[in-house]
Amino acid sequence: xxxxxxxxxxxxxxxxxxxxxxxxxxxxxxxxxxxxxxxxxxxxxxxxxxxxxxxxxxxxxxxxxxxxxxxxxxxxxxxxxxxxxxxxxxxxxxxxxxxxxxxxxxxxxxxxxxxxxxxxxxxxxxxxxxxxxxxxxxxxxxxxxxxxxxxxxxxxxxxxxxxxxxxxxxxxxxxxxxxxxxxxxxxxxxxxxxxxxxxxxxxxxxxxxxxxxxxxxxxxxxxxxxxxxxxxxxxxxxxxxxxxxxxxxxxxxxxxxxxxxxxxxxxxxxxxxxxxxxxxxxxxxxxxxxxxxxxxxxxxxxxxxxxxxxxxxxxxxxxxxxxxxxxxxxxxxxxxxxxxxxxxxxxxxxxxxxxx
Numbered sequence: 001x002x003x004x005x006x007x008x009x010x011x012x013x014x015x016x017x018x019x020x021x022x023x024x025x026x027x028x029x030x031x032x033x034x035x036x037x038x039x040x041x042x043x044x045x046x047x048x049x050x051x052x053x054x055x056x057x058x059x060x061x062x063x064x065x066x067x068x069x070x071x072x073x074x075x076x077x078x079x080x081x082x083x084x085x086x087x088x089x090x091x092x093x094x095x096x097x098x099x100x101x102x103x104x105x106x107x108x109x110x111x112x113x114x115x116x117x118x119x120x121x122x123x124x125x126x127x128x129x130x131x132x133x134x135x136x137x138x139x140x141x142x143x144x145x146x147x148x149x150x151x152x153x154x155x156x157x158x159x160x161x162x163x164x165x166x167x168x169x170x171x172x173x174x175x176x177x178x179x180x181x182x183x184x185x186x187x188x189x190x191x192x193x194x195x196x197x198x199x200x201x202x203x204x205x206x207x208x209x210x211x212x213x214x215x216x217x218x219x220x221x222x223x224x225x226x227x228x229x230x231x232x233x234x235x236x237x238x239x240x241x242x243x244x245x246x247x248x249x250x251x252x253x254x255x256x257x258x259x260x261x262x263x264x265x266x267x268x269x270x271x272x273x274x275x276x277x278x279x280x281x282x283x284x285x286x287x288x289x290x291x292x293x294x295x296x297x298x299x300x301x302x303x304x305x306x307x308x309x310x311x312x313x314x315x316x317x318x319x320x321x322x323x324x325x326x327x328x329x330x331x332x333x334x335x336x337x338x339x340x341x342x343x344x345x346x347x348x349x350x351x352x353x354x355x356x
Contacts, residue, residue: 070326070334074101074307075348082349088118089349097349101308102277107131107315121350125342131311132338134318138295146178146224148232148257148264150217152250152287153271155238158299158325160189162271163233164196165325165333170231171200178227180220180234181206182213182253185246193235200330203229213237213249214256221260234265247290254291267294269322272313274298277306284317293317298336299325310341 081097082089091112098108111127149166153159163179170177179197183189187209197204205220217234224232236253237246257264270293272280287293296313301324314321321336 070301070324071307071344072302073304074345077101078345078348085349085351087351088120089124091115091117091119094119094124098308101345102306102312103308104278104312104316107312110315111311121346125346128311128342128345129338131315132321134315138320138322144261144263144266146221146229146232146261147266148221148224148234148261149267149269150234150236150253150257150265151269151271152236152291152293153238154273154283155186157238157271157273159183159235159238159271160192160196161328162297162299162323162325162333163193163235164200165330166233166323167196167202167231168200168330169333170233171202175230176228177202177231177233178220178224178229179204180216180232182216182220183235183237184209184211184213184216185237189235189238214253217253218256218260221257221264225261232264250287250291268292269294270296270319272296272298274301274306274309274324275304277304277309278312280309281313281316284313284319288317288319293319295320295322297321297323297325297333302326302332307345310336314338 077100078097081100082093094115095108095112098111099105103111111131115123115127151159151163151166160183167177167179179193179202181190181193181204183193184207190206190209194204194206203223205216205223207216213236220234221232223229234253234257236250254265254268268291270284270287272284274280284293284296296317296319298310298313298321301307310321310324313319323333324336326332326334
């Protein structure tokens with residue numbers, strides 16, 4: 001009985017899609033799942049589209065647009081190998097294309113193993129999306145308050161700007177946020193983060209250059225608890241994994257956070273410079289061994305042809321990529337979606353598939 005109604009519901013959804021295709025009211029990203037509950041077809045065949053459906057389509061389009069803009073240089077690189085769109089593409093061309101996009105050869109071999117001499121979009125898409133499945137699922141529901149994130153990364157990776165973007169994102173979601181200027185090693189870092197805090201109108205806890213960064217972390221969390229603030233984002237010194245003293249300081253910050261609030265920091269996020277491609281993986285591995293990284297944010301994706309490195313980063317580290325930075329503006333940080341990322345790449349080399 002259950003399966004019968006489920007099948008009937010599916011058929012009704014397909015009928016609605018046929019009407020939409022004729023009227024061209026919505027883009028092709030609309031799926032049966034979206035329209036089942038959000039779009040109604042009247043007896044006169046007029047389409048009733050809910051505001052919720054419109055917002056969902058808008059979000060899909062915006063995210064796809066962001067990835068297209070972010071991957072522009074990567075697209076230019078792969079088109080030197082596959083200049084025109086095809087229904088099927090030679091195995092060797094796909095392999096060369098992935099090399100051009102800076103995917104590690106070991107990962108390419110894993111993705112391409114067993115594929116035929118001519119590869120369809122569906123076959124390649126399945127393999128590429130699978131490369132992100134090693135990353136663990138992260139439950140961001142029922143977060144503790146305050147929710148404390150520690151931001152880690154080497155100088156020049158875009159750490160300060162990313163912290164500002166995360167804070168701005170929290171505010172847009174209706175959450176209060178406070179920043180901790182824990183990079184006391186570099187005076188400019190404190191000034192830069194203070195400038196951003198003023199620009200996006202969020203409070204910041206800071207001290208002078210050379211002071212104890214662990215004390216800043218403790219004070220920031222304590223202030224958030226006292227003021228009932230939702231999110232805490234703490235900067236750390238832009239350190240290299242070879243600098244022993246700075247690494248010891250990082251370990252100390254993690255311990256002090258747990259004293260200020262039980263189980264804090266709740267997320268330790270590593271900022272990786274997308275322009276470095278696969279060379280950034282060694283940095284992340286070293287930091288992961290020291291303090292245990294929970295996730296990755298890849299910056300400057302718009303400035304590199306090495307977009308394929310995202311496959312290697314996630315697969316080798318077995319960590320989720322939470323966000324990618326695609327510009328310098330405060331809104332230029334988008335939630336990473338393996339499906340949208342892979343589809344954006346494949347849209348450049350494959351003709352549209354027709355489902356019979």
